[in-house]
Amino acid sequence: MTIFWNLTRRKLRSFLTISGIVIGIVALTTMGAMANNFNALLDGGVNYYGDHVTVNDSSAGSSLLSSGVLPTSKIGEIESVNGVTAAFPEITILAQPGKVQVVSLGLPDFIANSNPQESAYTSVPSRVASGRNLTSSSSGEVVLGSSIASEFGKKVGDRIDLPVRPSDATSDFVNHTYSVVGILASTKTMPDTGAFVSLTDAQTLLKDSLPASLRDSVDATQVANSISVYGSPGTNLDQLAIRINNQVAGVKAVKPSDQVAAFKSGGAIFTAITTGAALLALIIGGLSVLNTMIMAVSERVREIGLKKAIGASTFVVMREVVIESTFIGFLGGAIGFGLGAGVALLLNTITPASQPVLFLVTPGLAVLSLGFATALGALAGIAPAFRAARLDPVTALRAQ
Numbered sequence: 001m002t003i004f005w006n007l008t009r010r011k012l013r014s015f016l017t018i019s020g021i022v023i024g025i026v027a028l029t030t031m032g033a034m035a036n037n038f039n040a041l042l043d044g045g046v047n048y049y050g051d052h053v054t055v056n057d058s059s060a061g062s063s064l065l066s067s068g069v070l071p072t073s074k075i076g077e078i079e080s081v082n083g084v085t086a087a088f089p090e091i092t093i094l095a096q097p098g099k100v101q102v103v104s105l106g107l108p109d110f111i112a113n114s115n116p117q118e119s120a121y122t123s124v125p126s127r128v129a130s131g132r133n134l135t136s137s138s139s140g141e142v143v144l145g146s147s148i149a150s151e152f153g154k155k156v157g158d159r160i161d162l163p164v165r166p167s168d169a170t171s172d173f174v175n176h177t178y179s180v181v182g183i184l185a186s187t188k189t190m191p192d193t194g195a196f197v198s199l200t201d202a203q204t205l206l207k208d209s210l211p212a213s214l215r216d217s218v219d220a221t222q223v224a225n226s227i228s229v230y231g232s233p234g235t236n237l238d239q240l241a242i243r244i245n246n247q248v249a250g251v252k253a254v255k256p257s258d259q260v261a262a263f264k265s266g267g268a269i270f271t272a273i274t275t276g277a278a279l280l281a282l283i284i285g286g287l288s289v290l291n292t293m294i295m296a297v298s299e300r301v302r303e304i305g306l307k308k309a310i311g312a313s314t315f316v317v318m319r320e321v322v323i324e325s326t327f328i329g330f331l332g333g334a335i336g337f338g339l340g341a342g343v344a345l346l347l348n349t350i351t352p353a354s355q356p357v358l359f360l361v362t363p364g365l366a367v368l369s370l371g372f373a374t375a376l377g378a379l380a381g382i383a384p385a386f387r388a389a390r391l392d393p394v395t396a397l398r399a400q
Contacts, residue, residue, distance in 0.1 A: 021329060021331075033361045049256055051256070077247075078229055093205055117136075134196065160177070162205070206224075241256070318386065325381025329373045
């Protein structure tokens, strides 16, 4: 009966220990997957804004959806600045004006122009998953990002009205019907929520977004929200932004380093979250394994004494204890990662198409979770292993 009770108690203790590790690793996995997803969005912004200078109207903000209007005649002035190799007009407007934006880790749906020639300069060209990209002669055609295509249930060959008419639209609201000619591959970054049209179509949309009293006074072919400027090879883009500000009146060139720094600073929040989850796993799992192995050594004093009495070396005794604790850590890590990844993927699946997913499970996260749990188990087994190694065989054999 005593033997049965001891075995039952050991199994229960091991189960509780593994459960402790599982809880910690589930937290590490889910928080890590959220951090991966957020960092992917940040990396997209870093890659996009880091390879060119964004030039806005001097009176407008520097955000992606800035409402400033800039005459395209500024392009010629900008291209005359030393170090500039090419400049392209950029137009960006909301795809769903008037929609209340809930807290989200992604950008709102937007409409932007696509410059086919710009792909030769940008470091992040878009890849079409189905259909084709726009051409220089495109008109009435749109290429949708993966998220916005899923949100509206659109595929190549369908038609879509943009911008989307709000429920409280005024009588002067204008939108246009476009043929979907391409769907972009998912990038987990900015292009996923975009609808890309030709420059001419984008200029028309920009004009239509203005108050009705101003539309007739604006030549749509001569305006843009901003201008993307690419430097010649070896050009310092921050210095190029300074030269543009000094030589071109009425514009504000934003240093790429300022925009990149803004994106990177946001990653510190999720790094802290992941670190906190790792500490939680360390505290819960580490104490659980340590307690279990100490109790296991205490309950197996006679067994350990017998092994030492028949010639087992100190290394062999320590190795057995550490291997056992390492296995407990690995098993808890495997179960915890499986549950955490399952929860993350389930939540992604049930997230409405109109909202970006929150989690990104990667092979690197799997290695981190399993490696962390296994190392945790091994480290937690060191102290009990030393305790077992110090046991005196004679005293141990006399133990009850």
